[in-house]
Amino acid sequence: MESKGLKPFNWFALFNLFAQVICLKDLHVSVPEAVAVGDRVTLSCFYDLENAALYSVRWYFENEEFYRYVPKEQPPTRVFKVFDIPVDVQKSTEHRVVIRSVTRSHSGSYMCEVSADAPLFHTESSSGTMLVADLPKSEPIITIQGMTGMESKRFVNRHETFKAHCTSGPSHPAVNFTWFVNGIKLPPTHFGLRDTNDFLNAVSMTESWSELLVQVDNHILTPSNRKLIVRCETNIYSLYRGAAQVELFVLWDPREAFWHDGGKVSPTIDQRGNRGDPDNSPLTGGVANHHRESLIFKFKHNLIDTIQSLVATLFFSVLLVML
Known part of the structure; x- marks a missing residue:
């Protein structure tokens, strides 16, 4: 075995x-x-x-x-x-x-x-x-182009296309941009970077900007709400969040714009963001209030012209009597 x-x-x-x-x-x-x-x-x-x-x-x-x-x-x-x-x-x-x-x-x-x-x-x-x-030292800034109205107001026409431009201060890395119009998130149209230098700390920084083309249509507007809130948000990871927004009033009839001192155009308006109070637009009142303000302004202007004419006539009359 x-x-x-x-x-x-x-x-x-x-x-x-x-x-x-x-x-x-x-x-x-x-x-x-x-x-x-x-x-x-x-x-x-x-x-x-x-x-x-x-x-x-x-x-x-x-x-x-x-x-x-x-x-x-x-x-x-x-x-x-x-x-x-x-x-x-x-x-x-x-x-x-x-x-x-x-x-x-x-x-x-x-x-x-x-x-x-x-x-x-x-x-x-x-x-x-x-x-x-390196985080931005200030909030972003919005510039709106292609608007009509007086300096203290903001107007866009229905069916108009306007451009919103958002600029962020120097940072490293560059900020991310997010756009909203009346709460609807929209993709940016253009985006750009510009290198700059922080000479005090001897480091390179990046200024960044983003643009959004907006067409005023029924997608973002309803007849009961004639306002547009354009908001630009910026962030760097979870370290930094900035925001700026501007409130626009929509003119459904283009003739409404000429109620305001002959329809003067304000080509660019800057709106600085406020993290604590994002709704900081100076837009107040409706079209009726704007019309009333314009009539009052024209009345005062005509009254001043009349008084000046009467004073001039009286002066020349006195002068002729003395001669």
């Missing part, structure tokens, strides 16, 4: 089983997607050591080590001067790194590397990318 030989013991399988039981796992990082210049930022590194002891935690920016935590050393934290990253050592631990104030130069990739202690020294790493943004 033939006896079967014993299979050799699989030490490699046992080693792998042992490593899986006591080694670190589930490592991941939390790196903000976008922050503003000057923000205080926390980078977090999460991991499960199971039954293993921690040997070290290292943080890298663009593959350069700038922070190290080794629990067996005293002090356990160590900071390396890389890209002038201002680490707050008192607030930083084996699970997080706190940066006191970020600049544009701190945009990039951050990696956390964790190593378990002897005998395996198992090492894992995970990374994330952060953008440091």
